[in-house]
Amino acid sequence: MDYKTILVHVDDTPQAPDRVTFAARLANDQGAHLVGMAQTGISRFVRETALPGVDLGDLTPLFANLRDAAGQRAARFDALAQQAGVASFSHRVDDEEPGLALARRALYADLVVVGRTAYDAPGIAGIAGIPEYVALNSPSPVLVLPHPLPCPHVPERVMVAWNASPEAARACRLALPLLVRAKQVELAVFDEESSSVRSPEDAADMAQFLSRHGVTVEICRHHPRGAVGNALLVRAEDLKIDLLVMGCYGHSRYREILLGGVSRTVLRRLSIPVLLAH
Template identity: 35%
Template sequence: MIKDILVSLRSGEGPDNTVDYAVSAAARLGAHLTGVAVSYEIDVPPVYTEAFSTDFIEAQRAEGKRLADQAVARFGEATRSLEITGEVRTIDGTPGGAAEQIAIMARLYDLAIVSQADPENLGSEEVIAEAVLFDSGRPLLLVPRSQSKPFSAKRIMVAWDGGRASARAVAESRPFLEHADFIEAVVVETGRSKPNALPGADLARHLSRHDKNVELRRLVPTGDEGIVDVLLKEVAARDIDLVVMGGYGHSRLREFVLGGVTRDMLDRMTVPLLLAH
C-alpha cells in the first residue's frame, strides 16, 4: 500500500504541476504527503572562493530561500485545496548535495515523486531523479512538466524486458496495479534480448495469480524507430495513464549514469513514469 509519499517541490516561479499531481495521488490513495523544498546555495569550488564577494554569495542564498518559500506556499495551497494531510521539510544545499539528502530521505517513504527535468532550463530535477532512483531503494514516480491531468492508474503499461530492474519495477507497481482496469505488458522486439531475461508470457502468468488480466503485446520497431519511439506511440494509441519500467544505469563513486533507453524515456515521457532500479 502507498500511505506515505515524498514529493520534491520545484524551486522557481509559476505553477508546479508535479505538486498538483502528487496532491491528487495522495488524495486518491489515502496517503500522507510530505513536500521537500530546497533553499539552494551556489557550489563554489574552494579555488574560486576569492572570486565571489560575500555580498554576492549572501544575495544568492537569499534568492534561494525566497524561491523555496514560494514552493512551500504553493504546496500549502495545493494540500488545503483537497484537504489532505501534509507537511513540509526544508533543506539547504547545493544541487548535488540536496539531491543526495532527498534520496536518503526517500528511503523511509513508500514513493518519491519528482518532476521531469526541463531540457530548455536544466535545473536540479534531473539530479534529484537520478539520486532517488539509484540511492533511495524506493520507487520513483516521474511526472512530465506538461502534466495537466490528476493522478490516475486506470490504464497501465508495463515496459517489460525480462530483466532485474523490470521485475523490481513490477513489484513496486503492485499498489497501482490494484487500481487498474487495463494492464498492458509491452515487449519491444529488437533482436537483442538480455541474458537470463524472462519472457512476457511469464509476467502475464504471474500477474494473473494476483487476479489481474494482462494484455501482452510484442511490438517491432519499423524503419529508424527506437525503443522509446515504440513505447510512446503505444502510450498514445492506448490512452495510457502510467508507464512502469525498470530504470537502468549505475552509480559510480556517487556519479549517476543512466542507460540510454532510460535517459531517452525521461527526456521524452508524455505520461507519468514509475521507475525502480
C-alpha cells in the same frame, strides 16, 4: 498494498503546482502522508564560491533570501495540499541540491514524484538528471510527470515495459499500488537484442505474478523496426495510456548516455507519466 508516504519535489518552476496537485490526489487515493520537499540550493552555492579571498559572511543576506523563497514554496505546498483535502501532510526545506536531497529523503518514502527534466532549459547544469539520480540512488520508485500533465486523475490505463530484467521486475513490484487500481494493464514485450525475454513463458510468468496480486493484465508482443524507446512511446500514445512503468538503466548508465537507450529516450521525450525503478 498502498503507498503510505509520498514525497513530491516542490521547486520554483511553473509546473510545481500541477505536480503537487497530482501528488495530493494520489495521496488521497492511497491514504498516504504527503511530504513536500523544497531546496534552497545554498550548499551548492557555497561549494562553487568557496574560493580563497571569498568571505561567505558577505553572502548572509543572499542565503536569507534563498531560505525565504524556499519557505514560500513550502507554504504554497501546504496550501495546495490542504485545498486538495489531504488528511496528512508536511513539508521539509533542505539546503542541499535537489537530486541529493530527494534521494536522501526517499529513504523514508514509498514513492517520489518529480517533474520531467527540461533539457533545453537555461541553466541545465543545475537541474539535469533529477529523475535519474533519484531512481539510481534511492530504494523508492520515481514517478516522473511531464508538462503539460495529460492525466490529472489516478492512472487507469497502464503499460508495463517488460524485458525480463531485474530493473523491470523491481518496477512491477514497486508499481503494484497503482497497478491493482488500474482498469487496463498491458505487459508490453518489445523483441530486440538487449531484451532478456527469450520465450513466451518469461512474460506469462510475470503476468501470473501480477494476477496473484489482483492485477488484470494482457500480454502484447511487439517487433519494433527502429529504436525500442521510440516504439514504446508510440505504443503508449496509441493506447492513450495514463502511466508507463519501466526499469531504469538496465545497461550501464554511461553506455546508455553514449549510445542512447530506452531510459534516456523516454525521459527526453516524455509526454506521459512514467514510473521508474532501478
